[in-house]
Amino acid sequence: MRAISLLKHDIIFQFRHRFYYAYFFILAVYYSIITNVSGVAKDFLTIFILFSDTTVLGFFFVGGLILLERDQNTLQSIFVTPVKVGEYLFSKTVSLTVLSYIASVFIALVAYGFPDQFLLFSAGAILSSTFFIFTGIAIAVRSKTVNKYFFNAIVFTMIFFVPIVDFVGIFKSRLFVVFPTYATVTLFSVLIRELTFFEKTASLISLLLWNCGMFFVAKKWFYRFEILKNGKN
C-alpha cells in the first residue's frame, strides 16, 4: 500500500516537474535519427541510443529527482514517517525503469520491428536501467551541488561508455567483461546478431551482480549522506 502511494506520488512529481516532456523530446530526437539512417550506421546508432537512453534516465533523471527533493527539503518529512529507505528507492527506480523500458521497446520497434528474443532484450533493458538508476542515486547523494552532480555524472558516463570502444571495434579486449555496460551492449546486440549461450548467461549474471552491489551502495549512501546529513537544515 505504502509502495503504491510512493509510486503514484513519484509519477505525479515527475510529470509536474516536466520530466516526461523532456523525455518525450529526447525520444523524438532518437526517432528522427533512427529513421534517417540505414545499414551499419543504423545498427550502431540504435545500440548506442538504447545504451544512452538507460544511462540518461539513470544518471540524470534520478539525480534530478533527488536534487529537487533536497531543494524542497522534503526528504526530512518523508523519513520521519514509517517509509523505509528501500521503499523510497524502489519507488524511484520502478517509476523511471518503466519509462526507460517503454522507450527502449519503442526504439527497438522503430529500428527493427518486434525483437525475436524479446525476453532477453527486455531483461537487458530493465537490468541496465536499474543499474544506472542505482548508480545515479549513489552519485547524487555524494554531490553537494547541482554542478558537482553534473560533473560527476558525466565522468561516470564516460567511464561506463568505455565498452563502446569494443563494440565499434576500435579496441577489443576480454577485460571489458568487467564493465556492467559491456553486458548492456551485448544484450542489446541481440537485435542485430545471434548471441552465444556464454554471452547471454555471462551478461545476465554480470548485470545482476552489478545491480545487487550498486543497490547496496546506493541504499547505504543514501541513508548516510542524504538522510543523516540532513541535519544541515
Add this chain to the structure above:
Amino acid sequence: MIDVSGLKFRYPGSDADVVKGIDFSVSRGEIFGFLGPSGAGKSTTQKILIKILSGYGGSIKVEGNELSSLDSGYFEKIGVAFEFPNLYSKFTAVENLNFFSSLYSAKCTDPQKLLEMLGLEKDGGTFVSAYSKGMKMRLNFLRAIMHNPEILFLDEPTSGLDPANARKMKDIIKMKKGEGKTIFLTTHDMHTAEELCDRVAFIVDGSISLIDSPRNLKIKKGKKAVKVEYVEENILKSDSFPLDDINENKRFQDILKTGSVETIHTMESTLEDIFIETTGRRLL
C-alpha cells in the same frame, strides 16, 4: 515517556560537541519546552530524538527502549514539525496531506478538517509553491498532527505566524495535551514557553542550566518590584523598588510624601529576565 541522559552530539567533520551531555525526561501528557537562543542546540536535539541524526553519545529511552534500537514503527507514533517547512511545492495542500497520510497505517484526519483548524480551508487546492511562509508553517504543523501521534516534536512552531494564527496553533497544542499526547517543543520565544510548557529547560551552548515549571521559576527566581513615576523639579522621573521590604523603604516613602507621583505599577520578572539571570545570555 522520554528519558535522556548524558546526551552528547557532534556533527561529522566538526571538532566540538554542539550538545554537551544533557539530561532531561518528558512525562506522558506533558508539554516540555526547550528554551534558548538560536544556535543553542535545540533543533539538533530534536533531530536526534526523531532519528534523523545518528551517532549520539549517552542514552535516550522512549517508553523504556533505547531509541537507536527502535524500528520504523516508532515513526507511526511520532509527529514532527520542522523549523523550516518541507512540503512538495508542485502539489496542492490537500495533495500533500493526502500523500503523507497514505504513508501511515493509522487512519488520518480528513485534510479538509485539518485545514479548517488553522484557517487554510479555502487554500486546500492551491499549490504549496504559492503559499506564504506563514501558510507553509501552518500546513507543516497540520502534517505533524494528522495521524494523531502519541508524541509531537515541534521546532519553533509559532515562528513566522501572525498573532491570530499563533493563537489558534497554541490552542491546538493545548488540546493535544488534553488528549494525553506528549509534546516536546523548542522555542526562543518566552511567551510561547510560558503559556504552553508544563516545564521548560534553559539551554545555552549545548548545556541545560535548569529545568522547572515557568510558574515555579517565577516564584523561586522572580523578583517583584514597584515602579514609580513622579515629578521632581518639573521633570518626570522614574524609579523602582523591591516589593519585599517596600513598607520600610525610606526613599519610596519620601517620594510618596512629596505628592508628585504620576503612576505606580508592580512589575514581575519575565521568563526572559530569569533566563538572563540564570544563563547570562539573552534569548535572541
